[in-house]
Amino acid sequence: xxxxxxxxxxxxxxxxxxxxxxxxxxxxxxxxxxxxxxxxxxxxxxxxxxxxxxxxxxxxxxxxxxxxxxxxxxxxxxxxxxxxxxxxxxxxxxxxxxxxxxxxxxxxxxxxxx
Numbered sequence: 001x002x003x004x005x006x007x008x009x010x011x012x013x014x015x016x017x018x019x020x021x022x023x024x025x026x027x028x029x030x031x032x033x034x035x036x037x038x039x040x041x042x043x044x045x046x047x048x049x050x051x052x053x054x055x056x057x058x059x060x061x062x063x064x065x066x067x068x069x070x071x072x073x074x075x076x077x078x079x080x081x082x083x084x085x086x087x088x089x090x091x092x093x094x095x096x097x098x099x100x101x102x103x104x105x106x107x108x109x110x111x112x113x114x
Contacts, residue, residue: 006031057111058104066105074111 007028014024059070062080069087073080090097 003031056108058108060110066101067110068101068104068108071108071111072104 013019058067062070069083070080087097
């Protein structure tokens with residue numbers, strides 16, 4: 001899919017009300033930015049994982065300890081309480097959940113919005 005097709009698709013979503021003006025502007029900037037980046041032309045595969053981690057951040061408002069679960073909940077289909085449960089279960093059964101949480105707490109930035 002070309003840049004023009006992607007921009008037309010975003011415009012159609014905005015006109016239907018599926019995207020707010022702010023979401024449209026961010027998506028448009030992402031499309032135009034990826035078009036200018038080397039190696040992301042028509043033949044290159046999109047880097048969805050990299051885009052996910054670039055926008056992933058700890059939550060300032062939905063936090064119990066460090067905001068990691070609130071941030072994960074904001075960017076996935078799972079709510080923050082489900083992420084908290086996952087980290088607890090992985091910590092109790094495998095012992096590595098606490099290590100993962102601490103690493104995410106150290107390396108994820110705080111989100112800009114409240």
